[in-house]
Amino acid sequence: MPTPRELLAAAKTQIVEVTPTEAAAELGSSRFLDVREGDEHAQGAIPGAVLVPRGQLEFNVEGRLANKDERVVVYCAGGVRSAFAARTLGELGYTDVVSMAGGFNRWKDEGLVIETPRTLSGDQRERYHRHLLLPEVGEHGQQRLLDAKVLLLGAGGLGSPAALYLAAAGVGTLGIIDMDVVDASNLQRQVLHNLDRIGDRKVDSAKKTLTAMNPDIEVATYDVRLAADNILSIIEGYDLIVDGTDNFPTRYLVNDASVLTGIPVVHGSIFRFEGQVTVFDPKVGPCYRCLLPEPPPAELAPSCAEAGVLGVLPGIIGSIQALEAIKVLLDLGDPLVGRLLAYDALEETFRTFKVRKDPACPACGEQAGEIVLADYDELCMPHPRA
């Protein structure tokens, strides 16, 4: 039977070690993996390190470090657990792993930079427990959601389910822009509101519902019409926009502001029995003008108020928007960037279509000039710089 000392010596012959000073030179370029326990990590850690305790490594690390060819610096308190962890990572297929000799204790003794990670409160642990069970989300992902800021355009059919689910998931700041009042005809689908709120401002009703459900979140309300002269100041500071607007001029305005600022838009629309969702992330994919260079003529594009919409349908589309928003915020899976999801409620089918970046797009194409925000008429053409 080998002694623990012999096991460690054997493990060390199979791994590469670096000193804390050498590791510190890799801050910002390599991933740091902390294999200590959660309570050790909470008292101080290397900035940006991912926590996966040694005992959970085999089962959870792939959810946290998806790229197996990325350089990983593993550390623990003294360099023993990390030596075994580095060997395990090699067995799991990670190709460029080093263990930090002397561990966090030596890192600290050498006066290298540390941070005290924020931790969830007891109430938050309970509330978000089902998120914490997912290694792809975990405490780190929940913190990211709590730090995230999402702006919802509209507190209506799409905005209602999207806001409810984003609030429930713990997205820390929700902005809601809407200038309508709650009307009895809204209640067929706009589940943020209720009978007592008829006649109230929609943003106030939305805020009451959301904060009653989750006190962790801040709700900022904008009881205004989104226009060229206020859109940039409203969207500034938000990580993402969930677009539930129902008119073309606003969609083009939002698109052009998104291309200008780089803020991604989760777009949703509904019509009678059909809905569509896609994600416009102008840094990596097509924009709304790539998909729809110009709006259909007004007589062919009636609004919900004119054409009707089946209840529940906005609940499905708005919920998918909330899900896509969370995926973008947490870098999870494949968001609908460059893909349009079309839902037909009568057939009960989902189809996805590719949406390509248009090289000739007037907003994001190769020849696109400087974007000038303007209030659009029905034609929604981009305005040239004067």
Ligand SMILES: [Zn+2]
């Ligand atoms: Zn475009």
